[in-house]
Amino acid sequence: xxxxxxxxxxxxxxxxxxxxxxxxxxxxxxxxxxxxxxxxxxxxxxxxxxxxxxxxxxxxxxxxxxxxxxxxxxxxxxxxxxxxxxxxxxxxxxxxxxxxxxxxxxxxxxxxxxxxxxxxxxxxxxxxxxxxxxxxxxxxxxxxxxxxxxxx
Numbered sequence: 001x002x003x004x005x006x007x008x009x010x011x012x013x014x015x016x017x018x019x020x021x022x023x024x025x026x027x028x029x030x031x032x033x034x035x036x037x038x039x040x041x042x043x044x045x046x047x048x049x050x051x052x053x054x055x056x057x058x059x060x061x062x063x064x065x066x067x068x069x070x071x072x073x074x075x076x077x078x079x080x081x082x083x084x085x086x087x088x089x090x091x092x093x094x095x096x097x098x099x100x101x102x103x104x105x106x107x108x109x110x111x112x113x114x115x116x117x118x119x120x121x122x123x124x125x126x127x128x129x130x131x132x133x134x135x136x137x138x139x140x141x142x143x144x145x146x147x148x149x150x151x152x
Contacts, residue, residue, distance in 0.1 A: 015056035027114075039126050042131070
């Protein structure tokens, strides 16, 4: 229950694909008209009933970006409460199925901006708040001179 006595919103499972290629990670803006429109995030979305996080990440990359990816494993799980929504985001390390063509293949199908970001980009872009710890992990991975990630 919330402070006003209303039931808390259900926690929505989300899968986020952290697609790495040649020292860069694929990020996108949220489409205009959606909550946090224009903010940066990792490709992904809501898990469908009976769908696991890995299958969701693969599906979302294909649907949103036309990019086929393989999931290598989990990176981090983050629970976050936004105004009016609670999410449980599973961040998954992924790699493109066709690394030689991935940078040219990925394209925005929902009007979002795409960027193959390096560590410096990750430091300057405005990401969704739930991404903070994963950004620290990625910056440390992409830039060995970066300070160690803070603990959540």
